[in-house]
Each structure stands twice: as structure tokens, then as C-alpha cells.
Amino acid sequence: xxxxxxxxxxxxxxxxxxxxxxxxxxxxxxxxxxxxxxxxxxxxxxxxxxxxxxxxxxxxxxxxxxxxxxxxxxxxxxxxxxxxxxxxxxxxxxxxxxxxxxxxxxx
Numbered sequence: 001x002x003x004x005x006x007x008x009x010x011x012x013x014x015x016x017x018x019x020x021x022x023x024x025x026x027x028x029x030x031x032x033x034x035x036x037x038x039x040x041x042x043x044x045x046x047x048x049x050x051x052x053x054x055x056x057x058x059x060x061x062x063x064x065x066x067x068x069x070x071x072x073x074x075x076x077x078x079x080x081x082x083x084x085x086x087x088x089x090x091x092x093x094x095x096x097x098x099x100x101x102x103x104x105x106x107x
Contacts, residue, residue, distance in 0.1 A: 018043045021103040026064035029055065039063070044096050046073065046086040055083045066102060068095055 023039040027049070038050040047063070055061065055078045062070040063085075073085035091099075 018048075019100060021099065022106065023065070023099060023103055025066075027051070028062040028064070028070070029059065037063075039065075040082075042096070042099060044087075044091040044093065046076070046084065048082065048084050051081050051083060054078060054081060061085065065095075065099055067098055 018041045021039055021042045025039055027037045028034050039047045040050055041048045055075045057075055057078050059075045061073050064070050072088040075083050076086050077084045
């Protein structure tokens with residue numbers, strides 16, 4: 001088995017700034033598996049999630065954020081129950097602000 005270490009990307013390399021969060025959300029893996037996961041960082045472009053089962057790179061998932069319609073995302077990388085996901089449709093600023101408020105209320 002191969003192991004890899006991930007380092008945070010340099011600030012200038014990201015297309016959109018990311019915010020650390022701790023949001024528990026529902027996840028549907030192409031209709032095959034429904035589970036909970038935890039979003040640990042978020043941008044309007046995508047998120048990083050912690051899962052209870054490994055996700056396959058290239059798979060499609062649906063994230064069910066409270067108060068928003070399901071958000072379709074593609075898994076860009078996955079290792080050790082952590083995955084980086086890119087939203088198929090950017091979050092609106094209003095949706096992003098809503099999720100940041102939910103995170104702040106939960107802390």
C-alpha cells in the first residue's frame with residue numbers, strides 16, 4: 001500500500017479562498033450509499049470532507065446542506081477518509097454565507 005502526505009496548497013494556488021468549517025451534512029454517493037459526512041473546509045468552488053467510508057476519485061456525490069437544495073460535487077482526490085470535492089455549480093455568495101452562519105452557530 002502506498003501512503004502520501006498532503007500539504008495545504010499555497011494561498012495563491014487556489015481559485016477561491018477556503019474557510020475552515022465543521023458542518024455535518026448528508027451525502028449520497030450516486031444513489032448507492034447514503035451517509036453522513038463532515039465538511040471541514042468550504043469555498044464557493046468546492047469543499048474538503050471527512051467520511052466514514054472511502055470515496056473513489058472521479059465519483060459523483062450529492063451533499064445535502066441544511067437549508068439548501070442538494071449540491072452535486074465530483075471527488076477530485078480521496079485518501080484516508082478525507083476527500084476534496086469540486087462543486088459542479090458554484091455556490092452562490094448567499095448560499096456560502098448561509099453555511100458560514102450555520103457553522104458559526106454550531107460553534
